[in-house]
Amino acid sequence: MTDTISLCATVLATSTIAAAVLAWTPACAADGAESPLKIGGAVRFNYVYKSWQDEYSSGFFGLDTARLNVDYDDGTLIGSAEYRYNNYPTGQGGYWQHFLHHGWVGMRFADKSTLHVGLDKQVFGLYPFASNNFYSSIAFYAGFEDKYDLGLTYASRPGPFEWQLGFYPRDGGSYGGGGNTAGASNRYSYNIVADDEQGFGTGQHDSERNTLVGRMAWHVGPDARHEVGVSGLSGEIRNGAGDTTRRNAAAVHYAGPVGPFKLMLEALRYRYRTSHDASQTYGGLDPNSFVMLGAFGYPYPLATKGNIYIANLSYDIPGKLGPFGGFKVYNDYGILKKQVGGYKDSVQNVTGLSFSSGKWVFYMDFMRGKHHPYLSPDAGGLGATPTEYDRSTRRINLQAGYYF
Template sequence: MFVLLLCACCAVTGHAQDKPELKIGGALRFNYNYSSWKEGQKKRGGDFGYDVFRINAKGSYKGIKLNAEYRFYSEGFGGMMLKQGWLAYDLSATDEIQLGLTQVPFGIGPYNSNSWFFSMDYYVGLEDDHDMGLKYTHKGDRWEYALAFFKNAEELRFGSNSDASNSRYAYDAGTYEDADGKAYRNKEVNQVNGRLVYKVGDEGQHRFGLSGQFGGLYNLDTEEMGTHYAVAAHYKMNVNHWGIKAQWTTYGYNAKAPQGESEDVVALTAYGAPYLVAAEASVYTLGLSYDIPVEWGPISNITLYNDFGYLDKAKKSFEDSYMNVTGALVTAGNVYTYFDMAMGKNQPWLGPVWGDALAQGTPGADWEYRINMNIGYYF
């Protein structure tokens, strides 16, 4: 279908490009962190090491465009993974169609956050997610909208009931075995997405948006199809040096799991380490930022920000999750450095509990903190 669409568009527009174009870029990043719940690390004064090396490729020839990004993390952080990789064709100056591993049109884009840590939506699979499918986008002066169909999330194993690979950039339904030996095993399939944004002011200084997604949730043990959905409303503002990102999201997973498995949780996976999340919840996020242009040697801009996130779980006996990140992004030529003070409660990346933090949580959990500095050279 995609090939036929491209051929038809080429025939109508007569678009041609004599020479192929290819641009190669990427980034090398290092990371320092000091975590309140890691006693050994605190005694060492934190740890500083390798984060990621990535390669970006953008190309075009005869109207067909390519955009790909491959990342190399450490083995303990998921190893090698394709973040995105798609082909595209411009139907007009405002309309484009993409095929491949492309960003899911949902919520504030491209990121519902200012910090290196992303927002709470990311950790439940609803920020900067990329899935395999076909997407149509329109970007006009006042209206932006996108429609997409995703056959599935990143698929690296093509067996009859193979588990979703844990080596992925964004969170998707996967497999997790709990302390009782129950293995929650699902895959996202046949998902449809829609996103609508209305822009107000010069260059869209104010953006109001609605998003929705609905898809199948295939259980690898029962071989039955459940469902999952998400709905969001958002507001984004950029006026002078100020920025606001506010979003409300609600989601639900209905897995056709084997008898004995809880219907109140579902497994998500990314970066080589799956965990459980509440099957139904609402997410509230608010991000504030302020840009300060400067001329300090190579430093040209400092962005101050605070991102807050709250995961309100539908099951009353579950403990809700919180995170707050206060920090600054320093821009110096091609070097971008994030200085973050991240705090969390029942948040797996910001506390001692991993598997259940976003699911049942821990009653009486303390706020934990992580001092983080990420330095990246982008080329």
């Protein structure tokens, strides 16, 4: 409880500082120079169909996210914060939650390198995203894509060779939600969390601490359009009973053009050591063969050892169709091959189209996979995956978002 209060106080303090810095805006010059302070947000709506939900044979429609963004950049002082509110329809769990997505302040130095302090994005693997679709890649659900933690992030100046280094003493913390959500999982990023009242009843109370992340990338070829990179991560896992173990991950990644297409490739390997007693399990599994991850209101088990492989191909369609433009077609494939307990592989494939019109952005995604908490009835999909769910299932997501 003390850790939770301390963490929430730290995050709130960070967001308060961010708000103070962002609110400090010099008056616009007489020549009408653009203000360094920008305030915006978005409201997004989804239609969802899940092949395994017989009670919603025609799918369902509802709010996905409402969010508020504040950004500041005067050339030297920089900062960014975003707060989100989710309220999902019954077919999506029928719950609401809110959380700080990110909140940091920083500086841009004379050589264009930057330093961020606060709740910031870990720079690991394919960056800024390992996917083209709205639902991200399988690496996101394992905690290795679009993840935000509390700490320091340094990024070298842009150029043919870039490197980033981050140190995060704490994770991003948990926030508020309805009574049918798991309190420790009311957050955006998938972190290791305590398995509380809405989880699997394992009694695990793990948390992430003192995570060090490093990334190097080389931009090569004509116009430096090909990026080749390596990433590494190492941090502590504290079990809530005084024991500390380690988790490590490494990845190699590539992004660049192949003819008219853009290709993204990543190979990622992670190994977590845990310290659970015999009672901290479910279904008779080895208690040290999985760890609980949580976000968006609920936790689920992840195998403690695995390899992730990602292969994405996209194509930007030129021209416009009436008021619509920015067309992109893509296929994003990912697989988690678990290396412990004879656990079954998890697969995610998303074929889709994105486009825009003014301030509106649209996604049309057809998802197919198995042993995945968002693509099958198997909530433990990134852990053991029993044979009763050993089949591919489908999910359709159509989204319209207004960004302002």
